[in-house]
Amino acid sequence: MRVILTPEIAPRLGLALFRPGSDVMALFHQGRVLIECVPEHLKHLPSGIVPAATQPLCDDKALLAFFTNARVIQAAGGLSTLKASLLRENGCQYPHGDYHHPEMVIMPYPPGSIRICWHCDNKLREQATELLADLAHRNVVEFVIASALRNLGFDDTHQLTLPELCWWAIRYDLVDCLPEGMARRALRMPQDVIPSVSRECDIVPDVPATSIIQEKVKPVFKLKVDPESPGTLMKRPKRIRLEKPTYLQWVKTQPCEGCGSPADDPHHLIGWGQGGMGTKAHDVLSIPLCRTCHTELHNDPVKFEQKHGSQPVMIIRVIDRACSLGVLA
Ligand SMILES: [Zn+2]
Ligand SMILES: [Zn+2]
Numbered sequence: 001m002r003v004i005l006t007p008e009i010a011p012r013l014g015l016a017l018f019r020p021g022s023d024v025m026a027l028f029h030q031g032r033v034l035i036e037c038v039p040e041h042l043k044h045l046p047s048g049i050v051p052a053a054t055q056p057l058c059d060d061k062a063l064l065a066f067f068t069n070a071r072v073i074q075a076a077g078g079l080s081t082l083k084a085s086l087l088r089e090n091g092c093q094y095p096h097g098d099y100h101h102p103e104m105v106i107m108p109y110p111p112g113s114i115r116i117c118w119h120c121d122n123k124l125r126e127q128a129t130e131l132l133a134d135l136a137h138r139n140v141v142e143f144v145i146a147s148a149l150r151n152l153g154f155d156d157t158h159q160l161t162l163p164e165l166c167w168w169a170i171r172y173d174l175v176d177c178l179p180e181g182m183a184r185r186a187l188r189m190p191q192d193v194i195p196s197v198s199r200e201c202d203i204v205p206d207v208p209a210t211s212i213i214q215e216k217v218k219p220v221f222k223l224k225v226d227p228e229s230p231g232t233l234m235k236r237p238k239r240i241r242l243e244k245p246t247y248l249q250w251v252k253t254q255p256c257e258g259c260g261s262p263a264d265d266p267h268h269l270i271g272w273g274q275g276g277m278g279t280k281a282h283d284v285l286s287i288p289l290c291r292t293c294h295t296e297l298h299n300d301p302v303k304f305e306q307k308h309g310s311q312p313v314m315i316i317r318v319i320d321r322a323c324s325l326g327v328l329a
């Protein structure tokens with residue numbers, strides 16, 4: 001629960017007094033609370049409990065195919081998590097009927113499930129109606145949105161946007177589940193309209209928005225593992241330097257490992273047995289650095305590592321990020 005309260009300040013006593021009201025009082029019974037300033041986007045709200053944001057994407061019919069895709073539901077936690085989340089709330093979801101039993105059950109209904117009372121369960125079992133389908137869709141859509149919000153580090157007061165939803169899809173490897181219309185809107189491309197009267201020769205083929213996104217998120221390079229490479233069979237193999245220019249390009253786009261500002265260069269590990277004659281470090285052993293930190297490192301590596309941490313630790317961080325994002329796959 002999040003609450004906006006206006007304090008009454010008694011400066012001479014050094015006290016700030018709040019009158020939370022009975023519905024908010026439970027928050028204070030739990031013990032310690034976190035107090036922070038009201039963020040800009042909530043400033044217009046009156047004092048009291050901060051309501052969950054309405055989610056316009058819920059009502060966006062063009063996104064229904066995405067939300068109800070089995071892989072998307074799976075990425076959001078799967079049907080058992082959907083069921084558990086429905087059971088966390090109470091009340092029969094079937095809007096008709098003059099009587100509802102206090103006990104609830106979860107009725108499976110494609111593409112997910114519906115929470116109904118025992119009475120309605122008896123009445124509706126084995127039925128298929130448009131209303132039930134709408135309820136089941138709604139539950140799945142709300143479930144996926146709630147899961148995306150959580151995964152992206154937002155709470156329920158945040159209104160999920162289409163680009164955020166697409167980013168979530170990318171993170172969970174669901175790019176191929178994005179419907180074309182959704183991808184076009186996220187990329188702010190005009191909707192694809194084929195005029196009703198057109199000669200075939202007038203139709204200019206357009207690059208699908210989904211393939212633009214797929215192209216952008218494809219791994220920068222794939223690692224190949226060869227346990228019996230020719231080198232492993234030689235007595236004195238010649239050192240092969242792993243060169244991956246696309247990886248270096250990606251490293252350059254990362255924040256500087258020294259100071260956190262945007263990097264300018266991919267720096268190859270020096271010292272630690274690397275960076276000498278014929279031992280220039282492999283491209284995977286590179287670190288994003290800004291020009292200032294890069295100069296600082298080359299001027300005095302020991303001093304640099306004392307100040308910013310050791311290069312190998314930085315490399316572990318960069319490789320970890322690359323693997324986690326699928327840049328290295
Ligand atoms: Zn009922
Ligand atoms: Zn820097």
Ligand SMILES: [Zn+2]
Pocket residue numbers: 266267268294298
């Ligand atoms: Zn360097």
